[in-house]
Amino acid sequence: MSRRPVCLALAVALAAASCAPRIVAPEFSVESAGPYQLASGDRLRIIVFGQDNLSNVYAVDGSGRISMPLIGAVDANGRTTAQLERAIEARLRSGYLREPRVSVEVDAYRPFFVLGEVTNSGQFPFVNGMTVQTAVAIAGGFTPRGQRNYAEVTRLMDGQLVTATVPITYAVRPGDTIVIKERWF
Known part of the structure; x- marks a missing residue:
């Protein structure tokens, strides 16, 4: 029996197997x-209870931050919405509001x-x-x-x-x- 047909069949089978995803x-x-992690391009609805002038829709910019009145830039990249809520509350608590309550939800992914x-x-x-x-x-x-x-x-x-x-x-x-x-x- 010739080895050539067997080798040819084996080569075709290996080539077909390498094409499979x-x-x-x-x-x-x-x-x-x-949990969902925030990144550039996300739009967030941030509500600071009792502070209508701080509540708004904010976009996460190219550097992964949002910019809010009073507290400035807050890093959002890689954080969950709950982690961002706590970060904003901490920044507002340090000199701006006594007991801030913040809600963050994704407005547009x-x-x-x-x-x-x-x-x-x-x-x-x-x-x-x-x-x-x-x-x-x-x-x-x-x-x-x-x-x-x-x-x-x-x-x-x-x-x-x-x-x-x-x-x-x-x-x-x-x-x-x-x-x-x-x-x-």
Whole structure:
């Protein structure tokens, strides 16, 4: 028996296996279970009870801060809404108000991005409960060449950009970048 057909079949099988996508590593999905962390692009509704002139909608700027009257810039990057509430209360308590009560909620999440084989790639407003499939629908759907089973998602985790191949049913987070690859057949 000739070795050539066996080697050729083995080479084809290995090439086909290398084309299969890697599905999400467990550490990539750990962050989605934790509380939401604020970052640039988020808009926050901050209410200081009894102080209408301080209550307003504030945007988290490019450096991860919000700027409020009286207390100035407050770092919001990487904090939860509860942590930001406590930070604002502490700043107001130090010389401005006796017992400040602050409520912080996300008014609008930072946008997500869709690139690659979609009808309209670009930046879109985030909607809670979104999956890769609904994100692609918001971007106008797949092009005829778009890979419809999986996508690459890039997410900021612990200060580092992490990219993983995920199924289209995977949950999207604010700030994610979704890339739909071209399918070959």
